[in-house]
Amino acid sequence: MVSMTEFLQDYMPRFPLRAPTDEAVHVYGECSPDYLVAGPQVLSNLLRYMPLVKLVVSLREPIARACSAYANKKADGTLHKHLLRNRDALRDTRLDGKLANYTPPTLDSLALDALRVLAKCPDQRYHRTLGEAPRDGKGGCYVSPFVLHGYYAKYLDIFFQVLPSDQLLVVDYAAFAVDPAAVMDEVAHHLGLDPRPSANFSGFDTSLVFNTRENRGTHARDYGGKVGGAMSAAIRPGFANKGSFDASWEAGISPGARAALHRYYERPNAELRALLLRHGKPFVSWATRSMPGEPDFDGSGT
16 A cells, blocks of 8 residues: 555656746646545645645536546556545556456446436445445445446545635536636636736646546556657647547447436436536536426526
8 A cells, every 4th residue: 555655756756846936827737537526534635735726527418428538447457446436456567367257337337327326325425436435334325437427526525525616617518618718717727827828738748648538557556658649738639529539439338328317317407407516517418407496597487
């Protein structure tokens, strides 16, 4: 187990030091989908060492997110480790040999399993992955991380509890897909920067960013030699037409499984909408159903 001191000795040198005489404003950061679902201890460590940190949380429609996450882990051969959802398992390559003949369940089966759990455990606050401790002794409400991690309000609530509002920006991935320039202007404003200097985002240096879709194994400790093909900072042609991109991820899921996920996410999406409303944040476009008693935009009840 790596201590926090050892981790910081490896982690902090990855960020360039700013010289006291440098008058330009530089903001450095990193991203990971795991931070949202990693638990209170990760947020506690983050605020302990970086109390003024500015966070940007990008939320994707949860069915599309589940399809994309499943496709990603299937491609890099770590489906079994993520289903276990154990951090030591994710790093321990010794499991690879033992599970060489293991056939992971399909996303269809995981979606239908989630619906069965919903029937058995209708209060979704008790749903958990194998990496999360059961609440109030309700240990039988297991849902795969590919499904449960789309229950954004479950994980995002604590961020709103401990962070000042101006340190947390919630981005609708669908809005970014339609108008990335406008969303990046919003991100720049959140970070205290001028709007993007040019239409191709040349002010955002992504030369050190590595993309797990192009670089398999970046979750491993020895990722140093595996990182290449940095993401391009420029908008690729046709990027705004992300509907076809999303559809390609979802091609492997059956209509029945899609309907199961739609049913499963009804309350989580309503909880997210209520959470954003409570903290004065804009709604995401795909969470349209209100919680009972929640006011609409015009202030009327539902």
